[in-house]
Amino acid sequence: MKKRLLGVVVFLLTIGLIADAQPRKLGLEEAVQLGLQNSKDLKRQQYKIDEALARLAQAKDAQLPSLKVSFQYLHAFMLSQLVSIPGVTKEPIKLPFDFPAYLGTLSASEPIFAGNQLKYAKQSADLMVQLSRLDADKDKEDITYIVINAYLNYDKIQQNQLIVEQNMQDVQSKLDEITKYESQGLATQNDVLRYQLQRSQIQLMQIELENNRKVADYDMDIMLGLPDTTTLTLDATNYKLDENLALPDLIQQAETNRRELAELSYQQRLADVNIKKVHDQRLPTVAASAGMYYINPTGEVIPTHNNLIAPITVGVGVSWDIGTLYTNKNKEHEASLNRVELNTAHDADVDEIHKDVHRQFIAYQQALAQIKVLQVAVSQAQENERITESKFRNNLVTTTDRIDAQTLLYQSRINLELAMSDATIAYYNVLRATGKMHL
Secondary structure, eight states: HHHHHHHHHHHHHHHHHHTTTTEEEEHHHHHHHHHTTHHHHHHHHHHHHHHHHHHHHHHHHHHSOEEEEEEEEEEOOSSSSSETTTTSSOEEEEOEEEEEEEEEEEEEEEEEEETTTTHHHHHHHHHHHHHHHHHHHHHHHHHHHHHHHHHHHHHHHHHHHHHHHHHHHHHHHHHHEEEHHTTSSSSSSSHHHHHHHHHHHHHHHHHHHHHHHHHHHHHHHHHHHHOOTEEEOOOOOOOOOOOOHHHHHHHHHHHHHHHHHHHHHHHHHHHHHHHHHHHHHHOOOEEEEEEEEEEETTTTSSSSOOOBBEEEEEEEEEOOOHHHHHHSSSHHHHHHHHHHHHHHHHHHHHHHHHHHHHHHHHHHHHHHHHHHHHHHHHHHHHHHHHHHHHHTTTTSSOOOHHHHHHHHHHHHHHHHHHHHHHHHHHHHHHHHTTTTTOO
């Protein structure tokens, strides 16, 4: 019975492992969606947005009236033991030298004008919210690019595996053929050994590619939030070989979309607000206030007679730190310098963005040119292999020549496939340089 139960458990675990290890078809668009959905960086960025929203709410709360209440128990020593307040107490209050007393206050104040500081605080907090959202958008662009890059690199490995597998089939077919010729005395053992050596070299390449695939597969699983035992099978890649990209259009798009420039724009607006804030610190502040006081010297929380004082006050207060008229000038100068520095940083970033777009554009054009050369090279290698095969069957070339021709054909196919993948990566590098990633 125990053996049967153990067998069932082992069977279920095996089924579970097989289910987890089942291949999963994955397209580029789905990969990007999973990457964005499961990105820890984006989740962390959302917390920063929430923090900025909380600071904005605090800036709005600062405009609300403040309300304070307090109640104290005091122990007083009266030097004058007879108290009479005209118009308040009907008869004098006789107090002992040593007695308890209660004092309560209720006050409210509403800022009417605070040198525009509340307005500037709200504007700054609002700009910080927008800046946080801009950072989140930039993170989305970066994650999209990273996922695309990882996807295409994984695709290169799989495509190479297909080409190498095709090469292996061709070599195995020729090895079977040359082995048959050797048994008939039409080929030497050295010819067979050369094909066996070529097969061994391809097997080593297959082992290396499979190891690379496993590493890339695991990394993709982690990046996309999939179980790390998932074996990915990628959809056919739509290579991006667009020869109609124009450099002036790309530069214009970059000036519009690059997040660095948008971020500097928000920082410039923040600097403008800060200049106004520092300047207006010279202004006076005005606030309305109201208060109610409870003064009970009888020693009882609720007195039995009219022996308490409960005045209510209403007023407007003005305060002015006159010293700011001469102490704020250096602060204003610092704020102005910060604004000028941001202008210079903006111009420098524009220059760097232009160079980045130009650099990626040239790299993409180079990749397209390499593809054209490699397409011709594949055609030449195919023709060379066909001619060499014909000569070999007519005993005009050696086995070495035949193997060399095949190796050139296999390598040219791999080079072309790699070049098409690299060109697609270069295309997305151009898009990233313009600040607008799309599939």
